């Protein structure tokens with residue numbers, strides 16, 4: 001079971017594609033095998049990962065059971081850091097339902113690989129119509145493959161995060177009849193096996209820590225897209241790994257430092273990230289034209305420097321300490 005659990009941990013949010021994940025809790029009964037409680041909890045969580053429905057009694061029961069088992073483990077566990085992304089399932093265990101923390105920003109974003117027919121060569125091309133946009137870019141220089149990014153404005157949609165076919169249908173409907181390279185992109189979407197699809201959203205929590213548990217990265221201060229999330233997550237990880245060492249293992253002192261050092265920094269980055277939706281997919285033709293004008297000005301040399309300074313200011317607005325090596 002430990003091996004399986006590690007397999008799922010590495011594989012990420014695809015428990016539904018591993019039938020064993022669903023069979024396991026039934027097979028080993030309610031009680032975890034001796035010495036494998038943490039692994040058992042991980043298996044339980046993975047049986048419902050990928051966007052469990054809150055009303056699903058089986059999912060609720062598994063989450064409750066995982067919470068009880070985790071509670072009984074607190075004296076043995078080191079410090080659980082919750083870092084499983086914007087829709088963190090483990091955050092639900094310790095901090096409650098995602099609806100309390102997730103701010104939906106009226107747009108959706110999708111990404112997947114497309115053939116490199118446009119040859120954008122380490123740049124991207126963006127085409128917008130009111131409320132929807134497609135960008136095709138090739139940043140890694142792979143001559144055979146580019147990436148498409150689709151953004152559209154929308155009311156909140158109900159969909160199963162595990163149902164890729166349904167997500168493809170939503171995208172095909174929303175982008176039907178659009179100009180430029182849309183037919184090529186939609187054709188590639190049909191074949192895509194790497195689809196990412198989600199709301200543009202931010203996570204706002206009151207506190208980043210609770211008891212011995214801490215939120216890290218998107219799970220605690222995610223901002224979907226906007227250019228700061230990875231850096232903030234890495235800085236957060238550095239502080240969260242270093243402070244307990246500096247505090248001699250006293251997690252209360254360490255977590256208080258983490259809150260102080262990362263909270264405002266992360267909030268500042270979320271503010272700069274803002275909502276990229278209306279930038280990609282302005283709601284009217286007029287706004288598209290004014291976005292294009294503004295972007296031309298912003299990418300002129302003097303203003304590009306100013307723009308860079310602005311983002312650098314937010315990205316470096318944190319005091320980092322040296323931590324003892326383990």
Ligand SMILES: Cc1cc2nc3c(=O)[nH]c(=O)nc-3n(C[C@H](O)[C@H](O)[C@H](O)COP(=O)(O)OP(=O)(O)OC[C@H]3O[C@@H](n4cnc5c(N)ncnc54)[C@H](O)[C@@H]3O)c2cc1C
Pocket residue numbers: 008009010011012013045046049083084085086088089109111216217218219222223224225226227228229230231233
């Ligand atoms: C379209 C788009 C563009 C972006 N562009 C930028 C950019 O230009 N610059 C930038 O800095 N940031 C960008 N970001 C944001 C950036 O991707 C995130 O902020 C960053 O990935 C957060 O890292 P994380 O480790 O906190 O979460 P994630 O990268 O989401 O990692 C969480 C991991 O946990 C795994 N997981 C989930 N549940 C479980 C489970 N039950 N068991 C085990 N594993 C689990 C997931 O599979 C995943 O691998 C962008 C985001 C999007 C969506």
